[in-house]
Amino acid sequence: MQTTEQLLEDVGFDALTIEDVAQVAGVGKATIYRRWPTKGLLVFEAFGKEFLLQQPPPDTGTLRGDLLAALRGWIRTVNGTVAGRTLAGLIAEVQRDPALGDAWRDRFVRPVRDQHRMLVARGIGRGELSPRADPEVLLDLVFGPAYHRLLQSHLPLDDYFAQAVIDVIISGAGS
Amino acid sequence: MQTTEQLLEDVGFDALTIEDVAQVAGVGKATIYRRWPTKGLLVFEAFGKEFLLQQPPPDTGTLRGDLLAALRGWIRTVNGTVAGRTLAGLIAEVQRDPALGDAWRDRFVRPVRDQHRMLVARGIGRGELSPRADPEVLLDLVFGPAYHRLLQSHLPLDDYFAQAVIDVIISGAGS
Amino acid sequence: MQTTEQLLEDVGFDALTIEDVAQVAGVGKATIYRRWPTKGLLVFEAFGKEFLLQQPPPDTGTLRGDLLAALRGWIRTVNGTVAGRTLAGLIAEVQRDPALGDAWRDRFVRPVRDQHRMLVARGIGRGELSPRADPEVLLDLVFGPAYHRLLQSHLPLDDYFAQAVIDVIISGAGS
Amino acid sequence: MQTTEQLLEDVGFDALTIEDVAQVAGVGKATIYRRWPTKGLLVFEAFGKEFLLQQPPPDTGTLRGDLLAALRGWIRTVNGTVAGRTLAGLIAEVQRDPALGDAWRDRFVRPVRDQHRMLVARGIGRGELSPRADPEVLLDLVFGPAYHRLLQSHLPLDDYFAQAVIDVIISGAGS
DNA sequence: CCCTAAACGAGACGGTACGTCTAGTCTTATG
DNA sequence: CATAAGACTAGACGTACCGTCTCGTTTAGGG
Secondary structure (H helix, E strand, C coil): CHHHHHHHHHCHHHHCCHHHHHHHHCCCHHHHHHHCCCHHHHHHHHHHHHHHHCCCCCCCCCHHHHHHHHHHHHHHHHHHCCHHHHHHHHHHHHHHCHHHHHHHHHHHHHHHHHHHHHHHHHHHHCCCECCCCCHHHHHHHHHHHHHHHHHHCCCCCCHHHHHHHHHHHHHCCEC | CHHHHHHHHHCHHHHCCHHHHHHHHCCCHHHHHHHCCCHHHHHHHHHHHHHHHCCCCCCCCCHHHHHHHHHHHHHHHHHHCCHHHHHHHHHHHHCCCHHHHHHHHHHHHHHHHHHHHHHHHHHHHCCCECCCCCHHHHHHHHHHHHHHHHHHCCCCCCHHHHHHHHHHHHHCCEC | CHHHHHHHHHCHHHHCCHHHHHHHHCCCHHHHHHHCCCHHHHHHHHHHHHHHHCCCCCCCCCHHHHHHHHHHHHHHHHHHCCHHHHHHHHHHHHHHCHHHHHHHHHHHHHHHHHHHHHHHHHHHHCCCECCCCCHHHHHHHHHHHHHHHHHHCCCCCCHHHHHHHHHHHHHCCEC | CHHHHHHHHHCHHHHCCHHHHHHHHCCCHHHHHHHCCCHHHHHHHHHHHHHHHCCCCCCCCCHHHHHHHHHHHHHHHHHHCCHHHHHHHHHHHHCCCHHHHHHHHHHHHHHHHHHHHHHHHHHHHCCCECCCCCHHHHHHHHHHHHHHHHHHCCCCCCHHHHHHHHHHHHHCCEC
C-alpha cells in the first residue's frame, strides 16, 4: 500500500506494474491479486483515502465561498502533488475497466458529490440559489471544467480560473 | 484507415490492436508503424476527421441557441455512435502518451475550441455577454460538464442536461 | 523437447521456429527462452542426447574394427534418420552463433572425440599403430571425410566409403 | 561485386544483407535480386573467383609434395584472409539453400576436385599410389579433415596438421 | 508446547501484444 | 526505358506483463 503510493510518486500510474509493486514490497504477486483484482483498484484504494482526506468540506457561510473553497481545494491537491497525474491515470483506467468504473462511482464520485451536494443544499436553504437550479447540473458545472482542464491540459488550473468559473455559475455570463 | 474505423465499431478502442488492424487490412505491421507510431495516433486520425465533420458550427442567431446547438450536436454524436467510447478511449490514451497529447491538443482541442470561440465572439459582438466574461472559461463551462459525464458516467448526457447547463451559464444559478 | 524433436522431423532445422515449438508444445514463448536462449541451443539439446545414445563405443578387438564400427555407426545414424540434416543444420548454425559454438565444442565435439580417442589409445596399447601417429589427426582423418560428404553432398556416405577411408588410414595409399 | 567483397571483409558473411550491399553500392535492391536470387549466390560469386585464383594447381614432382602443397595453400588462404569465415558461412548457407547447394557443387566443389584429382592421377601414373586407392576417397581424406577443423574449430589449422594428414594418407598409421 | 492449516515469498507458467527486423516483391519518379 | 529509392506484405524475433499456479516456508491458534 505504501509501496503503491511510493511507486506512484516515483514512476507514475502508467509505469507502475503489479509485478513491481510485489517486488518492491517484498511480496508475492498472488498476495496482491488476492486483495486487489486489478492495478486500477489497487491504485484507487491507495489514492482514494489520501485524496479525500485533503478535501475537507468547506463552510464559509456563503454558497459562493463554499463552492470556491471546494474548487480551490481540488485544484490545490491536483496541482501540488502527484495526485493530479494519478487522478488522470485512474480516470483513464476507468474507461477500460468496468469493474473499476463501478468502484470509482460508488466509492469516489458518489461520496464526493454527496458532500458537495450538501453545500448546494445549504445554499438553497439560505435562499442563495434559484429554486429552478438543478443541484446535479450545478456540481457538474463546478467540477466539470476543472476535470476538463486536468485531462486535456489545454489551459492551466489556477485560481483565476476557479473564481471565473464560480462567478459565472452564480451570476451568469449574460449581459 | 477504414479498417481502423471498422474495428473501432466492432471491438472498441481498447480491444483494438495494431496487430489486428494490420491483419484485417492485409498489411504488414511495419507499414502501420511507419505512418503512425502508436495506436493512439492511428485511432486519433481515423476518429478526428469523422468527428469534426459531425460538428458543423451552428448559427442560430443567438448565443444561447448557438451554444445549445453545439452542445446538443456533441451529445448526439457521442451518444448515438461509437464515437463516444472512442472519444473516452482517446482521452484515456492521452493521459499515457505525451506525444498523442500534443497531437490531441494541436489537432483536436485547438480547432474545436477555435470554432466555438467564434460563437462566443459573435455573442459578445451582439452584446449578449457581459464584457467581463472570459471566453476560455465559458468554453470550459459549456463542454467541461459534458466531458465530465462522458468520462465518469455518473449521470446521463441528455437534452435536459444540455439546456440546464446553458441556462446556468447564461443566466446564473443565483437567486 | 519432444516437440522440438517432432518438429525437426516434420519441418527440419531451418523451418523450425521457436514460435512454432511454443505453440505446438502448448507453452509460452518465454518459457522456452527462459531455458534456451537460442534456437540453436534448443535444437542442440534435443539432438545431442539422442545422437550420442546411438553412438555406443565399439569394442571389436582390433583398431581397424573399432574405427570402422564407429564410422559405420555414425553413417548409419546420419543416413537413416533426420539426424543427418539436423547435424548439418547445427554445424551451419555454429558458424553464426559463437555461444552455440562453445556449447557445441564442449558438449558434443569434445565428448565424442574423447570416446574415440580411447579407441585409438587402445590401438596404441595393442601395438597396432605407429608410435608416430598423432591421435588427434587420426580422429580428423576418420571423421573429417565423413562430415565433408555430409555437408557438401558431393558423394554418398556408404559402407564402401567407410571401409576405404579406414583402409587408407591404417595402411596408407602409397604403393 | 566489389561492394560485396568489401562488406565481407568489413562485417562478415552473416551480418551482410542484400539491403546493405545495395545501399553501399548505390544501387536498388531489385537490381541485385535481378542478377542474384539469394545472398548465398551473390557471395558465392564474389568469393568463388577470388578463392580459386589463390589455389593454383601445384606441381612439385611427387604426389606427397603436390598434396601437401595443395593442402597448405588451402590452409594459408583460409587462415590468412577473410576467406576462411566466408567459406564457413557459405557452407552453412548451402545447408539451407538447395539452389545454392547445386551451384556450390557445380561451380566450386567439382572444379576444385577435378583439379586435385589430376594430382592423384599423376601420382598413379608415376606409380606412387597403390592401384587399389580410390581417388575420390583420397580427396576426401586430404581435405575432409581440413574442412572439419575449419567448421568445428576444435583444433588449429597449421602446417604440422597438414604434414601429419598427408603422411598418414600416403604411408598409413598402422605399425 | 506442538502441530497443522492458512497465508505467504518466490517465481515459473501459458498467453497476448508489443515494436523491431530482414527478406524478397512491387511501385514510383527521375535522368 | 531502365533504374535508385524505398514502400510494401509477410512473419519471426525477443521482451514485457498479465493473471494463474505450484512450490516450500513461515507463522498462529487450537489441541
